[in-house]
Amino acid sequence: MNTFKTYGDRAKSHSNACARSLLELMERKQTNLSVAVDVTKKAELLSIANAVGPYVCVLKTHIDIVDDFDQDLVEQLEQLAKTHDFMIFEDRKFADIGNTVKHQYGNGIYKIASWSHITNAHTVPGEGIIQGLKDVGLPLGRGLLLLAEMSSKGALTKGDYTTESVAMARRHQDFVFGFIAQQQMNQTDDEDFIVMTPGVGLDVKGDGLGQQYRTPHQVIVDSGCDVIIVGRGVYGNPDQVQQQSARYRDAGWAAYLERCQQHKA
Numbered sequence: 001m002n003t004f005k006t007y008g009d010r011a012k013s014h015s016n017a018c019a020r021s022l023l024e025l026m027e028r029k030q031t032n033l034s035v036a037v038d039v040t041k042k043a044e045l046l047s048i049a050n051a052v053g054p055y056v057c058v059l060k061t062h063i064d065i066v067d068d069f070d071q072d073l074v075e076q077l078e079q080l081a082k083t084h085d086f087m088i089f090e091d092r093k094f095a096d097i098g099n100t101v102k103h104q105y106g107n108g109i110y111k112i113a114s115w116s117h118i119t120n121a122h123t124v125p126g127e128g129i130i131q132g133l134k135d136v137g138l139p140l141g142r143g144l145l146l147l148a149e150m151s152s153k154g155a156l157t158k159g160d161y162t163t164e165s166v167a168m169a170r171r172h173q174d175f176v177f178g179f180i181a182q183q184q185m186n187q188t189d190d191e192d193f194i195v196m197t198p199g200v201g202l203d204v205k206g207d208g209l210g211q212q213y214r215t216p217h218q219v220i221v222d223s224g225c226d227v228i229i230v231g232r233g234v235y236g237n238p239d240q241v242q243q244q245s246a247r248y249r250d251a252g253w254a255a256y257l258e259r260c261q262q263h264k265a
């Protein structure tokens with residue numbers, strides 16, 4: 001069992017620069033909400049990013065689903081990240097050999113490494129994927145999350161797969177600062193991986209395509225995760241984006257304060 005530390009305490013002692021920036025931001029802005037903006041039009045993506053900006057620590061993108069992607073979109077997203085004080089996480093889920101992911105991360109139309117503070121990778125190809133991404137991302141001060149567990153029904157990310165993924169992260173802590181997972185992954189008091197958790201919803205339990213939702217309370221208090229990732233729960237109703245982001249921010253932060261309180265008691 002780990003000694004409990006606040007986001008602020010962790011920011012002070014974390015060895016990974018990207019993790020430090022994120023934890024400082026969460027403490028400063030009092031939010032552990034990441035919004036996943038999975039929309040296909042540039043204008044809509046920018047409008048949602050602007051509306052949720054004040055409430056999030058991280059804005060998560062799937063840049064390859066945007067029909068009218070251009071360089072200006074990236075520049076505007078970077079500007080919004082500065083204005084509202086959030087980090088950008090391109091959810092690219094790299095899954096190839098090291099040499100290929102180097103190009104996918106740094107080159108092509110999207111040049112992800114040039115603008116996305118955080119990205120993520122599957123561990124299925126083995127450790128070379130981390131080294132390849134690290135060659136490109138570390139000199140730019142970027143950070144990587146490994147997909148240790150997925151939220152969807154029937155996911156194969158369990159048992160030895162998850163254990164091995166954590167072991168890989170442990171060997172690359174200068175670049176890998178945490179996981180996409182459904183529970184806390186630290187095994188000793190020295191470890192401080194950040195766990196960002198998708199599959200979060202307050203109103204529904206699933207989406208008919210395998211997604212499974214838990215509440216912010218279940219994720220933060222019961223499972224000890226750090227950041228809630230919410231997509232359709234926030235942007236699903238276009239008239240309520242701001243209200244829903246405030247609602248999820250409040251729920252996520254209340255859950256975090258409850259966890260702090262439990263550990264003080």
Ligand code: S5P
Nearest residue numbers: 036149150151152198199211230231232
């Ligand atoms: O296991 C996972 C990992 C990820 S990154 N399950 C997920 O749902 N995600 C992503 O989180 C997914 O790609 C989507 O962008 C977001 C969840 O969206 P929602 O609309 O279901 O909240």
